[in-house]
Amino acid sequence: MQISAERLSVVVADAGPLIALGRLHRLDLLPFLFANVQVTATVLDECLAHPDLPDAQRIADALSSGFIRRCPDAAAADDGPLDPGESSAIARAREIGAGLLMDDRAAVTHARALGLKVIGTLGVLVLAKRRGQLREIRPLIAQMRSTGHYLSDAAVHAALSAADEV
Template structure:
């Protein structure tokens, strides 16, 4: 199955997602947190993930995440009891545990965390997947400039993932 088809199938099955800090920060930097409620009926963020996102309240992305929370674009949820997830950070562990507890999808970028979540049978979509899906559903005209902004801001994106996203968005 190709990446494009996989994205479509996974995203169609996710109406509720639990978000990790990386995608929230990336979308906050892009000022595109509005994409989340357009694509998902409920976007939950654990207390641990929120603490990570808001650790530097002076940053624009932290302010935008706070505003998204106040506007109801994302929703604070309790942390779930997590098992020892080895090398994962506390936010990733709490997001995975919450998604597993309630049967939700995950908004997650970190490769090790994605691998762990998928091994548990969880559906995962990353920031690039959100951008592709938003374009497919008519919310974005193009994603290339957003990807370039993410890279300039220091968000690591592998070349293969970028090429796959651009292909899935018909921007190759």
Template sequence: MRELLIADAGPLIALARIDRLWLLPRLFAQTITTEIVWSECFANPSDVEQARLNLALAAGWVERVAVPALPHDWRLGLGETSAISLALAHQAAVLIDERAARRTATRLGLPLIGTVGLLTLAKQRELIPAIREDLYHLAASGYRLSPDLLSNALAFVGEAP
């Protein structure tokens, strides 16, 4: 089990949408998000997503922390900047999907994982039986997943597209 994961809004919302937030404590000892990211999660969630996010917080699957200052100007959104800043401060892995933010995290040497990577890891560890339905549900709901990413992830875990 990996120790610490810093989460951005996009993946938290995606995991809430497919009811997979419960995977976080099974894959990571601790998942933290910033107050800024948490606020972003509640900008436009459905009632179901909001309930699932609140459950994850109440159950301790996700913890919120304040980030006192954002000393970096990486030309990212406040949420991505706060998540990467916190990950950098702890030398922790960051759960992030946004392309520019992933490039920044990689350039800074941070381990990163995206929503699709987290689902494939869960499948490999036999925490979920399949990822196809989750990925297609996310794509159908407007979550941006490239066709190549979908087919590569499915091939990686041995599921036909």
């Protein structure tokens, strides 16, 4: 697993990683890894659509705590099959020259084709371990899988290898 986003200081987050980190109770990792985590209004609406869910409550708390910051939607291009949140995150990242925090494979491929740097949830966990914020990532990966977050065996193996947990 390549953690090419290690030098990112500003990222625009999509809903998937925020929800995953919210379910893990680890949104607190974000300010240790990035100077500024922006979330577009469209993505935030997706994250908070079900305010009774614990992950939505944790995302709202992260917003209140300043771990993540609401930002305006940029004028999104027609990004074909991407959902509105992914399109808004990509447009905002392009507008301000930031990286992306995103998991969806099609959206990541599209963003990288546009020249954007992307880090996903597994990359965040690996980076957090490398920076001393986590002792191990294996239990968090198991928890992600148990709560329905799809992770391919290859991605898990790459993350565990990058985190020296193979």
